[in-house]
Amino acid sequence: KRRLMPLEPMASRLRFVMEADRLKTVLRGTTLNDASRHENSAEHSWHIMLWALTLAEHSHEAAKIDHVLLMLLLHDIVEIDAGDNPIHRDFDAADVEEQELAAADRLFGMLPPAQRDDFRAIWEEFETAKSVDAVFAKSIDRAQPLICNLESGGGSWREYNVTRAQIDSRVGVKVKRGAPALWFALAPRIDDWFLAETTAS
Amino acid sequence: KRRLMPLEPMASRLRFVMEADRLKTVLRGTTLNDASRHENSAEHSWHIMLWALTLAEHSHEAAKIDHVLLMLLLHDIVEIDAGDNPIHRDFDAADVEEQELAAADRLFGMLPPAQRDDFRAIWEEFETAKSVDAVFAKSIDRAQPLICNLESGGGSWREYNVTRAQIDSRVGVKVKRGAPALWFALAPRIDDWFLAETTAS
Numbered sequence: 001k002r003r004l005m006p007l008e009p010m011a012s013r014l015r016f017v018m019e020a021d022r023l024k025t026v027l028r029g030t031t032l033n034d035a036s037r038h039e040n041s042a043e044h045s046w047h048i049m050l051w052a053l054t055l056a057e058h059s060h061e062a063a064k065i066d067h068v069l070l071m072l073l074l075h076d077i078v079e080i081d082a083g084d085n086p087i088h089r090d091f092d093a094a095d096v097e098e099q100e101l102a103a104a105d106r107l108f109g110m111l112p113p114a115q116r117d118d119f120r121a122i123w124e125e126f127e128t129a130k131s132v133d134a135v136f137a138k139s140i141d142r143a144q145p146l147i148c149n150l151e152s153g154g155g156s157w158r159e160y161n162v163t164r165a166q167i168d169s170r171v172g173v174k175v176k177r178g179a180p181a182l183w184f185a186l187a188p189r190i191d192d193w194f195l196a197e198t199t200a201s
Numbered sequence: 202k203r204r205l206m207p208l209e210p211m212a213s214r215l216r217f218v219m220e221a222d223r224l225k226t227v228l229r230g231t232t233l234n235d236a237s238r239h240e241n242s243a244e245h246s247w248h249i250m251l252w253a254l255t256l257a258e259h260s261h262e263a264a265k266i267d268h269v270l271l272m273l274l275l276h277d278i279v280e281i282d283a284g285d286n287p288i289h290r291d292f293d294a295a296d297v298e299e300q301e302l303a304a305a306d307r308l309f310g311m312l313p314p315a316q317r318d319d320f321r322a323i324w325e326e327f328e329t330a331k332s333v334d335a336v337f338a339k340s341i342d343r344a345q346p347l348i349c350n351l352e353s354g355g356g357s358w359r360e361y362n363v364t365r366a367q368i369d370s371r372v373g374v375k376v377k378r379g380a381p382a383l384w385f386a387l388a389p390r391i392d393d394w395f396l397a398e399t400t401a402s
C-alpha cells in the first residue's frame with residue numbers, strides 16, 4: 001500500500017540535496033571573523049549571498065541580483081568532490097579544473113536532465129566570469145575572505161606569507177572589476193594591516 | 202590622503218555583513234546528515250535555499266523561486282541575537298517572538314533605511330507565512346531537518362522523545378501545505394523509522 005521510495009523526479013532531487021549536505025564538511029583556508037575555527041564552503045556560500053544582496057547597489061554594472069544569488073548558491077558545490085583550493089596556496093590550475101569538471105558531471109548529473117543542464121549552465125557562467133552578473137558574483141566571492149583575514153588577525157595571509165602585491169594581483173583586480181566601491185572601502189584597511197605587519201617585524 | 206573608513210552607505214552595509222558572520226556560530230538542534238556535529242544556522246540557510254531551488258517544481262502553488270530564496274537567505278538572521286529554538290523543545294512562543302522582534306530591530310537596523318525596510322519586510326513575510334512563496338519556504342525549512350534526523354539515526358527526535366503524531370502536528374502539516382509531494386515522499390521513511398523504534402524497544 002505504501003510507496004517505500006518516492007517517485008522520480010522527486011527521488012533524484014532528494015538524493016542531490018542529501019549529497020549536498022557534504023559541502024558543510026569542506027573546510028576553507030579562511031576562518032570565521034572571530035578566528036574560532038575554519039569556515040566551511042556551505043556557510044561561506046550563504047554568507048556571500050547575503051553580501052551580494054546587501055551590496056548589490058555597488059556592482060560596477062547593473063547586475064540582476066536574483067541571478068547573482070543563483071550563481072553564488074551553486075558556485076562551490078563541486079568542492080564536495082574537488083575540495084577547496086585556497087587562492088594563496090600553490091595549486092595546479094589545470095588539475096583543479098579537471099577535478100571540478102568531473103565533480104560537476106557527477107553532482108549535477110544526479111538531477112533530472114533539464115535541471116542538470118540549468119544548474120550546470122549557472123555554474124559555468126560563474127566559472128567563466130564574463131557576464132555582468134558573474135563578474136559581480138566573483139568580486140563578492142573574493143572580497144568576503146578579505147574581511148575574514150582582517151578580522152581574524154591575518155588568517156590565510158599569515159599562513160601563506162602573502163604580500164600586499166599578491167593581494168592586488170590575486171584578489172584586488174577581481175574585486176575592483178565587479179565592485180570598485182567595495183575595493184576602495186577595503187583597500188585602506190588592507191594597507192593598514194600590511195603596514196602594521198612591516199612595522200612590527 | 203587615504204580614506205580610513207569607507208563612506209556611507211557602504212560602511213553600514215559592511216558592518217551588517219560582518220555582524221552576520223556570527224550566524225555561523227548559532228547551533229541548531231539537528232546534526233549534519235553524517236551525525237558528525239550539530240548544524241549551524243548559516244549552513245542550514247544555504248542548504249534550504251538549495252533544497253528550495255531544486256524542489257521548486259513541487260511547490261503546492263506556483264512560487265516565485267527568486268523571492269523564496271530571498272526569504273530563506275534572511276529568515277534566520279534574527280537568531281544571531283535570539284538563538285535557535287528547536288521545534289521539538291519546549292519554549293515560550295511569546296517570549297521567542299519578542300526576542301526575535303528585538304533582534305530584527307537591531308540587526309536590520311544596521312542597514313540604510315530603505316534596505317532595512319526591504320529586508321525586514323522579507324523576513325516578516327516569511328514569519329507570517331501567508332503568501333504562496335512564504336508557505337513554500339516554510340515547508341522547505343521544516344522538511345530539511347527531517348532528512349537530518351532520518352540520516353543521522355534519529356537526531357533531535359530521539360533527543361526530545363518526539364512521537365510520530367508530534368511529527369505530523371509540528372512539521373508534517375506545514376510541509377504538506379507548501380510541498381505536498383515532498384511530504385508524501387518523506388512520510389513513508391518517517392513511518393519506517395518510528396516503526397523500527399517501536400519494534401526495537
Ligand SMILES: [Ca+2]
Pocket residue numbers: 277285286
Ligand atoms: Ca530557524
